[in-house]
Amino acid sequence: MILLPYARRGFHYNNYKYYLEDRFGERVQRVSIEGGFTCPNRDGTKGSGGCIYCNSQSFSPPYSDSRISIQKQISDGTRFLNGRYRADKFIAYFQNNTNTYAPIKKLENMYKEALEHPKVVGLSVSTRPDCINDDILSLLKDISLDYDVNLELGLESLKDESLTWMNRCHNVETSLKALEMVSKYDLDVTAHMILGLPTESKEEMFEMAKELNELPLKFLKLHHLQVIKDTRLALLYEKKNFPVFEYLEYLEFIAKYLTLLRPQLVLQRVITSSPDEYLIAPKWPHTTTAFIMSLQKYMRDNNMYQGDEFSK
Numbered sequence: 042m043i044l045l046p047y048a049r050r051g052f053h054y055n056n057y058k059y060y061l062e063d064r065f066g067e068r069v070q071r072v073s074i075e076g077g078f079t080c081p082n083r084d085g086t087k088g089s090g091g092c093i094y095c096n097s098q099s100f101s102p103p104y105s106d107s108r109i110s111i112q113k114q115i116s117d118g119t120r121f122l123n124g125r126y127r128a129d130k131f132i133a134y135f136q137n138n139t140n141t142y143a144p145i146k147k148l149e150n151m152y153k154e155a156l157e158h159p160k161v162v163g164l165s166v167s168t169r170p171d172c173i174n175d176d177i178l179s180l181l182k183d184i185s186l187d188y189d190v191n192l193e194l195g196l197e198s199l200k201d202e203s204l205t206w207m208n209r210c211h212n213v214e215t216s217l218k219a220l221e222m223v224s225k226y227d228l229d230v231t232a233h234m235i236l237g238l239p240t241e242s243k244e245e246m247f248e249m250a251k252e253l254n255e256l257p258l259k260f261l262k263l264h265h266l267q268v269i270k271d272t273r274l275a276l277l278y279e280k281k282n283f284p285v286f287e288y289l290e291y292l293e294f295i296a297k298y299l300t301l302l303r304p305q306l307v308l309q310r311v312i313t314s315s316p317d318e319y320l321i322a323p324k325w326p327h328t329t330t331a332f333i334m335s336l337q338k339y340m341r342d343n344n345m346y347q348g349d350e351f352s353k
């Protein structure tokens with residue numbers, strides 16, 4: 042029997058929610074903060090136009106707005122999340138755009154302002170693999186002496202052809218070098234991955250799951266490819282529909298994918314859901330909550346667990 046420390050209440054994989062619950066002794070939610078960052082893939086430094094799928098507005102909750110102070114965004118966000126989840130502790134989550142893309146002093150001030158909020162117990166920073174350096178990592182390491190710190194790296198794929206197709210403007214080597222650099226600082230790292238790119242077969246994605254097992258990661262944030270309005274992907278999709286995951290197809294796929302992962306990895310997400318007004322495809326018949334419940338049932342019925350197919 043594989044030991045999955047954060048698989049409980051029907052989950053057959055390590056769920057971040059239970060990781061946080063164990064860590065802090067109560068429910069903890071991430072509260073998104075809009076720091077007003079841009080991105081080197083938009084401002085011409087690395088590229089222009091951004092990644093093919095990116096419309097950062099599509100994943101901004103209503104309370105996060107860079108025109109509002111960080112403290113107020115957190116207060117509004119925690120009130121909203123407390124009403125929805127009854128959570129009273131929060132991870133300040135710099136999610137949108139590239140949240141290490143600013144001078145170090147500015148980053149320090151922003152992260153510290155977030156951490157000064159009395160309900161905040163940790164920091165999560167999302168960025169690109171080519172936007173970290175020793176100064177940033179030292180700052181995060183210092184903060185991690187007092188708070189939980191999670192660095193989320195958008196790897197998206199471990200195949201160069203896919204990164205080129207997405208217009209990521211970095212390659213796999215950059216991602217691997219970034220992970221090597223981060224591992225010197227002993228930070229908790231998330232790999233953000235997109236599943237269902239038309240440049241990848243299911244077998245290739247399963248192979249990538251095995252490659253992820255070898256990397257110095259604590260968390261994974263997975264989601265299926267979505268076609269979002271006002272993106273270059275939307276234009277492409279309009280011209281020529283390419284296959285995107287169907288609901289049941291993704292459910293079966295992700296269950297199998299989870300069996301390939303090493304049992305220590307904790308899943309921060311296995312699915313995404315963009316607001317209806319932004320989403321072009323795939324349009325699924327059920328909510329994210331329904332999907333997660335169906336996934337639990339499917340894994341239970343088929344006696345599948347994270348790590349079942351993991352081999353060193």
Ligand code: SF4
Nearest residue numbers: 080082091092095138
């Ligand atoms: S996905 Fe990230 S790196 Fe790509 S354009 Fe959007 S903010 Fe920039």
